[in-house]
Every structure is written in structure tokens, then in C-alpha cells.
Amino acid sequence: MTERHSTVFWSGFAVILALLIAAPLVLPPFWGRFLTEILIWGLLAMSSDILIGYTGMISFGHSAFFGLGIYGTAAALLLVDPPNLFLAILFGLVASGLVAVVVAYFSTRLRDIYFAITTLIFSQIFYVVIFTWTSVTGGENGLAFTRPGLGIPGLYVVRFTAETMHWFVLAVVAGSYLLLRRITQSPFGTVLQSIRENEARTRAIGYHVEHYKIVSVMISGLFAGLAGVLYALQNQFAAPDFVFFLVSGETVIFNVMGGIGTLVGPIVGAGFFLLLREALSRFFTEYYLIPVGIIFIAMVIFMPQGLLGFMRRWLNR
Amino acid sequence: MTIPWDLFAIQTVNGIVTGMILALVASGLTLIFGILNVVNFAHGELFMLGAYVGVLVLATTGSFWLALVAATIIVALLGAALQIVTLRPLVGRDPMTTILATFGISLVLQNYALWQFGPVARKIQEPITGHFTLFYLDYPWYRLMIALLSAAIIGGFWLFLKYGKYGIWIRATTQDRVMAEAMGIPVPWVHTAVFAIGAGMAAASGVLFGPLVGVDHAMGLPWVLKAFIVVVVGGMGNLGGSIAAAIFISLLEAYASIWVSPSQAVIVSFVVLILTLLFRPTGLFVPTPK
Numbered sequence: 001m002t003e004r005h006s007t008v009f010w011s012g013f014a015v016i017l018a019l020l021i022a023a024p025l026v027l028p029p030f031w032g033r034f035l036t037e038i039l040i041w042g043l044l045a046m047s048s049d050i051l052i053g054y055t056g057m058i059s060f061g062h063s064a065f066f067g068l069g070i071y072g073t074a075a076a077l078l079l080v081d082p083p084n085l086f087l088a089i090l091f092g093l094v095a096s097g098l099v100a101v102v103v104a105y106f107s108t109r110l111r112d113i114y115f116a117i118t119t120l121i122f123s124q125i126f127y128v129v130i131f132t133w134t135s136v137t138g139g140e141n142g143l144a145f146t147r148p149g150l151g152i153p154g155l156y157v158v159r160f161t162a163e164t165m166h167w168f169v170l171a172v173v174a175g176s177y178l179l180l181r182r183i184t185q186s187p188f189g190t191v192l193q194s195i196r197e198n199e200a201r202t203r204a205i206g207y208h209v210e211h212y213k214i215v216s217v218m219i220s221g222l223f224a225g226l227a228g229v230l231y232a233l234q235n236q237f238a239a240p241d242f243v244f245f246l247v248s249g250e251t252v253i254f255n256v257m258g259g260i261g262t263l264v265g266p267i268v269g270a271g272f273f274l275l276l277r278e279a280l281s282r283f284f285t286e287y288y289l290i291p292v293g294i295i296f297i298a299m300v301i302f303m304p305q306g307l308l309g310f311m312r313r314w315l316n317r
Numbered sequence: 318m319t320i321p322w323d324l325f326a327i328q329t330v331n332g333i334v335t336g337m338i339l340a341l342v343a344s345g346l347t348l349i350f351g352i353l354n355v356v357n358f359a360h361g362e363l364f365m366l367g368a369y370v371g372v373l374v375l376a377t378t379g380s381f382w383l384a385l386v387a388a389t390i391i392v393a394l395l396g397a398a399l400q401i402v403t404l405r406p407l408v409g410r411d412p413m414t415t416i417l418a419t420f421g422i423s424l425v426l427q428n429y430a431l432w433q434f435g436p437v438a439r440k441i442q443e444p445i446t447g448h449f450t451l452f453y454l455d456y457p458w459y460r461l462m463i464a465l466l467s468a469a470i471i472g473g474f475w476l477f478l479k480y481g482k483y484g485i486w487i488r489a490t491t492q493d494r495v496m497a498e499a500m501g502i503p504v505p506w507v508h509t510a511v512f513a514i515g516a517g518m519a520a521a522s523g524v525l526f527g528p529l530v531g532v533d534h535a536m537g538l539p540w541v542l543k544a545f546i547v548v549v550v551g552g553m554g555n556l557g558g559s560i561a562a563a564i565f566i567s568l569l570e571a572y573a574s575i576w577v578s579p580s581q582a583v584i585v586s587f588v589v590l591i592l593t594l595l596f597r598p599t600g601l602f603v604p605t606p607k
Contacts, residue, residue, distance in 0.1 A: 049355065049512055058413050113356045116416060117545050118594060124542060126443035126588045132581050161421075166323045245538070249420060256417055287432040301406045 025075055036166045038274055039173045040230045042267030045254035046180060047223030052252070053261030054184055055216045056196030057111075061103060061119030064249045065128045065221040067243030068095040069228020071130065074143045074238040083148035089229050096225020097218070099126065104217035108210060111199070120245060127243040142239030145232075160233075163246045169230050179262055183219065185248060192216050213316075253296055259306025268308055323452040330451065332571030334460045334566035341522040342540055343547040343559045345515030351554025352491045355404060356410050358419040359518050360544060361537025362426035367392045367520025368532040369430060372439045381444035389517040390523045394494075396516025400509050403505055408505075423537075430534040440528035456484035463525045470521060472515065474514070478556075487511060509570045539582050539583075546590045554602025561602045565589075 020039075024032040044066055051057045072095030076088040081223075107118040130137045137143065148157050148169060158164070183189050191212050194202045203209045232238060248274070258269025276295065280288040303310050342364060349357045353490040357363075367388045376464040403418045446463065448455040478484040490507045491498040498504045523532075530536065547566055551558030566586045593601050 060418065106594065110594060113350075113416065114549065114594070114598070116413075117356070117549060118591075119592055121542070121587050125584060128580060128583055128587075132578065226458060228571065234325060249424070252417065252420070287428050289424045289428040290432065293421045293428070295401055295423035296424070297418055300414055301403065302416065304410070 017170075020165065020170050020174075024163045029162060032162055032166060034274070034278070036169050036234060038136060038267070038271045039166075039169050039272040040227055040234060041250075041254065043173045043176055043230065043276065044227035045251050045258070045266030045270045046177065046263050047220045047227060048251045049255055049260055049263055049266045050180065050184070050216055050223070051222040052255050053263075053265075054189060054196060054197075055192045055213060057108075057213070057217075058116045058252065059105075059119045059217075059220070060100055060116045060124035060245070060248045060252065061121075062220075062224050063243050063245060063247035064099055064103065064119075064123035065096040065224035065229070066097045066228040066251075067123075067126065067130070067238075067240075069093070069225030070232040070238045070242050071095060071137065071143075072225070073104055073229045073232035074145055075308075077145040077197075077232075079149065080142065083146065085148040085150060085233075088148060088233070090225075092229035092232065093222060093225050096228060097222050100218045100221025100225070102219065104214045108213040108217055115155070120248065123243065123248055127240060130243050131240045137240070138238075140240060142237055142241075144237045147233050147236055169234065172226065172230060176226060177263060177267075180219075180223065184263065186214075188212070209258060255291075255306075257296065257299055257306055259308035259310070262306075262308050265306050265308040269306060272307060321575065325572070326453060327454060327456075328571040328575055329568065330456070330460075332566060332568035334464045335571065336567030338522050338526050339465040339540070339543055339547060339567055340560040340563035341427050341467040341470060341518055341525075342545040343551070343563050344474070346520035346541075346544045346558045347548045347551065347554055347556060348518075349512055349515040350548065351556075352487060353508050354405070354416075355415040355512075356412075356421065356511075356545075357515065358416060359399070359426060360419075360515070361539075362430075363392055363396060363428060363516045363536035363537075364523040364526075364540055365532070365534060366395070366426060367523030368441070368527040369434055369523075369526055369534065370520065371524035372532055373440055374605055375441060379540040382440070385521060385524045387523075389521045392520030393517030396512065397513040398514075401510035403555075404512070405505065405509075408464045408508075423541075427534055427537065427579060429557075436533065438531035438533040440531055441524065443528035444481040450601070466471070466525060467522065470518065471556075473554065474518070483510070485509075492528030531571040535573050550590055550593045550600060551602050555600060555602070558600050558602035562600075564578065565601075 020035070022133070023035055027035065037189040044062065047065075048059055048062045049061045067094040072092035073088045075095070076091035079084045080087055083129055087246070103119060103122045107115055107122065110118055131139060133139070147160055184192070191202065191207055194205075194207075195209055195212060199209060228242070231242070254273055255266045257272050259265030260268065273292070276292055277288050278289050283290060299306070305313065339392060342360065346357055346360050349355055349360075350565070359597045370388040371384040372393050374387045375381060378384070399422055404415060407418060408412050443457070443459045445459050447458045449458060450456070476484075478488060486497070486502045486507055489500070489502060490504055494504055497507075523536075543566070547559055550566065551560070551562030567591055568588060569585050571577075574586040575587045
């Protein structure tokens with residue numbers, strides 16, 4: 001990356017970050033909360049982009065990691081007294097990390113469509129377990145909990161407000177973005193991209209493709225779990241719906257709409273999708289998925305690069 | 318633990334009946350995959366729409382058989398239209414894009430059904446209401462009839478593939494697309510026809526299965542999941558393997574539900590899938606690949 005390119009990137013990053021920091025102070029509460037949600041779903045979509053955009057594997061099972069992140073957080077907040085923010089994050093990450101190890105081990109033996117189906121089946125296993133294990137997970141009713149304070153327990157703790165929640169989420173998402181960006185630009189990330197481009201050749205050069213795939217699924221699962229933790233903290237409840245396949249499907253939609261292989265694209269896609277839903281549900285009420293589905297199909301056919309790729313091409317013209 | 322033999326026998330019959338319907342759903346899916354290289358995420362929705370068309374035709378004409386035929390034809394035509402509009406532009410692109418497109422279709426169709434027909438489940442009246450005694454149960458003849466009809470549809474389709482002129486076109490396209498095109502076979506239309514046939518088979522199974530559970534907009538998802546499992550366990554694109562796997566998995570689930578609730582018995586088929594993928598990734602019922 002050239003010097004100039006890097007300057008442009010960091011100034012752009014700083015401007016957007018500044019705008020996002022200022023946003024909750026300017027926006028009305030509804031839209032402030034909306035923006036926080038976009039960031040959380042954006043993190044989920046970004047985590048899945050590691051697989052779709054960089055390693056070239058479409059996961060239809062990200063709801064498992066996301067949902068286990070939520071239930072892990074719920075476990076920490078319900079079992080440990082007094083509730084502790086860092087323990088909640090730890091529990092969520094451990095839960096989704098464990099799931100990610102299992103899913104990664106089995107599903108990476110398969111490619112393309114088989115990978116997609118296997119991840120889907122795994123997420124359904126966790127869905128069935130959570131849905132039917134009523135005594136622990138609350139079954140269909142889910143679990144409600146209160147969120148812990150922000151700060152270092154024992155030293156300095158404040159209650160979360162809408163603004164501090166937004167800044168907390170923003171900090172986590174921005175940090176994750178920088179970390180994921182670093183990962184994708186590292187030698188490891190380059191190997192992932194070469195697997196996407198030509199798996200046989202990558203193997204022939206001498207890379208142990210399976211190991212790289214397993215690690216990429218685990219990284220992806222951990223960040224999806226982190227998104228789950230944020231979602232749990234924001235909404236203070238866990239429900240089996242978050243483990244359901246529809247969440248995985250929406251994650252893929254975010255990616256395709258925003259533009260895969262860009263990390264920022266999926267966040268843009270999540271924002272675009274949520275805005276579309278917000279706008280269209282005024283006219284179509286709960287049937288907003290009909291027009292959204294049609295737009296999605298059209299984008300798959302006519303705009304395979306997603307919004308971001310489309311804009312980039314348009315700017316370069 | 319004593320083994321409840323009578324329950325075992327009942328569940329065997331149940332398993333075979335469900336297995337035959339599943340085989341009908343899965344053979345459409347495996348056909349579309351084997352020939353178009355498309356994983357049809359919308360297959361469950363075609364199944365569901367078939368059942369709804371069946372409900373509507375049954376309500377207006379009162380004839381179950383007419384409903385079965387009409388649903389098959391209407392959904393097959395819908396399938397052809399969907400294939401032309403959404404999948405044809407994607408020919409030659411990464412096969413993964415077809416998953417995305419069919420996933421979009423399934424969202425649209427499912428929500429369309431919810432919008433059009435509402436969330437309340439509809440009922441299809443079964444055409445024959447007779448029962449016979451199976452141990453202490455009154456077992457409906459209709460269930461056995463479904464199994465036979467499914468077998469007949471699959472068998473008829475197999476004969477068509479084997480001996481019919483267009484069946485031979487389909488097999489030729491599967492084996493070598495380019496060569497088939499060179500021999501004058503209109504490959505794009507063969508693809509459309511195959512998608513339509515698969516859609517029609519899904520619709521037929523939807524109508525057949527409707528009387529057992531009731532018809533609602535979400536009925537497709539569990540079936541498409543199971544059909545995916547069957548298709549993978551049986552070997553993608555392998556018709557005979559899919560049928561064997563459908564019966565095998567349905568029997569296992571039926572036996573499992575003697576001890577656990579049916580919603581938990583689903584996990585058995587998930588486990589079968591994972592074990593298959595680990596040890597025989599090309600499918601349980603296919604000879605070891607060359």
C-alpha cells in the first residue's frame with residue numbers, strides 16, 4: 001500500500017469515526033439506537049466476510065456463533081453476582097469460540113455448497129437444542145437479564161446510557177474492524193485469499209489449506225460471537241430466534257448487498273438492509289421481505305460487487 | 318430396557334411413509350443439483366406453494382386428484398419462470414451465486430404466502446378416509462397411499478429419464494453439456510425443464526403431505542433442510558442414493574421419536590449427515606468414486 005493511499009485511508013477512517021462518535025448527540029433517540037443496531041449487525045456481517053469475501057466459503061450458519069454469544073452473555077449475567085461486563089464478554093466469546101471450534105473442525109472438510117449446507121445444519125442443531133432445552137435456556141420464551149455497568153468492577157462503574165452504549169459498541173466495532181483489517185493484510189490473510197483464488201495451487205505451494213480454513217472459521221466465529229455479546233448488552237434478552245437460520249441468511253444478505261471482501265462493505269450492507277426494512281415496513285408492514293428479497297435477487301444478478309464495489313467502479317470511471 | 322416391538326413396527330411403517338415423501342422432495346432437489354449445478358434453497362417454498370395451490374383448487378373443485386395435478390402443473394410453470402428470470406442470467410458464474418439467488422426467491426415466496434394466505438394453517442381433506450388396524454392403532458390407508466403414489470411418481474420419472482426422448486436429452490446434458498449442445502439439444506431449455514420438473518415434484522409432495530400436517534407458510538423449511546441432508550447423504554445428484562437415504566433417515570428419526578420428542582429426533586438426521594460427511598463425503602449410497 002502506498003504512502004498516499006494509507007493517508008487517504010486513515011483520514012477517511014478518522015472522519016467516519018468522528019461522525020459516528022458525534023451521531024448520538026445529534027440524532028433523535030430512535031435513530032441513535034438504530035445506528036447502534038447497524039454497527040452491531042455490521043460487526044456480524046463483517047465477521048462473516050472473512051469467510052465469504054476472503055477465504056471464499058459462504059457460511060449459512062453464522063447465527064450459531066451470534067446466538068451462542070448472546071446466550072453466553074446471558075449465562076454470565078444471570079449466574080455471576082454482581083454482573084460483570086468483562087465476564088459477560090468473556091463468557092460470550094468462550095461460548096461462541098467453543099461452537100466455532102466444533103463447526104470449523106467438521107465443516108472445513110467440505111467445500112463450496114457442502115460447506116454452506118454443513119454450517120446451516122450445525123446452526124439448526126444448536127437452534128433445536130436451545131429451543132427444546134427449556135429448563136436451561138428458557139426455550140421459546142428466551143431469557144431476560146439486566147446489563148452490567150460500564151467500567152472496572154470494584155473501582156469505577158457507571159450505568160450504561162444510550163450514548164455510552166453507542167460509544168462502547170462503536171469502540172468494539174472499530175477495534176474489531178482494525179484488527180480484522182490487520183488480519184486480512186497479514187501473510188495469513190494473504191494465504192486465505194489465495195485459497196479463495198485457487199485452492200489447489202495454494203496446496204501445491206505447500207500451505208496446509210485445512211489449517212488455514214479452520215483458523216479462518218474460528219476467527220469469523222469469535223467476531224460473530226462478539227457481535228452477539230454486543231447485541232445482548234444492547235437489548236438485554238436472549239431468544240432462540242437469534243440462533244435461527246434466518247439470522248444467518250440476513251448476514252449473507254448484508255454481505256452481498258454491501259460488497260464482499262471489503263470488510264466495510266458488510267457494514268454498509270447492514271445499514272442499507274436495515275434502512276430498507278425501516279422504509280419498506282411502512283408500506284408492506286411485516287411483509288417487507290418481499291420487496292427486500294426482490295432487490296436482493298436483482299443485486300445478485302446485476303450488482304455482484306455490492307454497493308461498495310459498484311460505487312468504487314463508478315468513481316473510477 | 319425392554320424394546321417395545323409394537324411401537325417399533327408402527328414406527329417402521331411411519332418411517333417408510335415419511336421416507337417416500339421425503340424421497341419425492343429430495344429427488345427434485347438432487348435432479349436440479351445434478352443437472353443445473355444449482356442448490357435450490359427455494360425448494361421448500363415450492364413444496365409449500367404446491368400445498369397452497371392444492372388447498373385452493375380443492376376448495377373450488379372439490380377433487381383432490383385434480384388439485385394434485387393442478388398444483389404440480391402450476392408450480393412447475395412457476396418454477397420454469399423463476400429459472401428463466403433468476404437463474405439463467407447466472408449461468409457461467411460462480412455456482413455459489415445460485416445459492417444466493419434461490420435464497421432470495423425463498424424469502425420472497427415465503428413472505429408472499431404469509432401475506433396472501435395469512436398465518437393460520439389451512440387443511441387439506443384427505444381423499445380416502447378408511448382405516449385399518451395396526452396393532453392397537455387405527456392406521457389410515459391414506460398414509461400408505463402416499464407412499465405408493467410417491468413411489469409411482471419417482472418410478473415414472475425414472476422410466477422417463479431412462480427411455481423417453483427428452484429424458485435422454487436430460488441425461489445427455491448431465492453427462493456433457495458442451496457435447497449435448499453440439500448435438501443440437503437446446504441445453505438452456507433442458508435446464509428450464511429440469512427446474513420445472515423438480516418444482517412440480519416438490520409441489521406434488523406438498524399436496525400429498527398436506528392432509529397430514531396442515532398447510533402454512535413456514536412448512537417448507539424443515540423439509541428443505543431434511544431434503545438437503547438426504548441429498549448429501551445419498552450423494553449429490555444421485556437419484557437412487559437419495560431415495561435410499563430418504564428412507565434410511567426417516568426410519569432413524571421415526572425410531573428415535575419412540576424415546577425423544579419429534580423435534581429432538583431431528584438431531585439424529587443431523588448427526589447422520591455429519592458422520593457421513595466425515596467418513597464418506599461423497600455419500601453413503603454411492604460406490605467409492607474413481
